[in-house]
Amino acid sequence: MPPYLPYPLELVYLSGVAEIGLGALLLVPSLSRLAGYGLILLLIAVFPANLNMAMNSDLFPGLPTWWCWGRLPLQVILGVGVWWSSKPNHAALNNFR
Numbered sequence: 165m166p167p168y169l170p171y172p173l174e175l176v177y178l179s180g181v182a183e184i185g186l187g188a189l190l191l192v193p194s195l196s197r198l199a200g201y202g203l204i205l206l207l208i209a210v211f212p213a214n215l216n217m218a219m220n221s222d223l224f225p226g227l228p229t230w231w232c233w234g235r236l237p238l239q240v241i242l243g244v245g246v247w248w249s250s251k252p253n254h255a256a257l258n259n260f261r
Contacts, residue, residue, distance in 0.1 A: 166216040200250020207243050
């Protein structure tokens with residue numbers, strides 16, 4: 165967690181709860197779009213923490229430096245996956261018209 169943010173442990177728990185809750189809401193068709201937007205915003209919100217981790221990888225001796233940097237592009241891939249999985253299924257919607 166970047167040092168300029170207050171309550172780092174609480175923010176980690178809060179982001180984890182938000183991630184689990186929004187992930188579960190992806191399974192509710194009427195809320196999946198909203199959950200997708202929330203997860204994408206969450207990925208954007210935690211990016212500074214992951215960037216801080218990569219730039220200060222020496223503070224995490226148990227993790228390889230490449231892993232810390234590899235998380236950054238992974239967030240983009242996860243964001244695309246969330247967007248894809250939360251978009252409405254147009255074929256299914258057409259069956260109800």
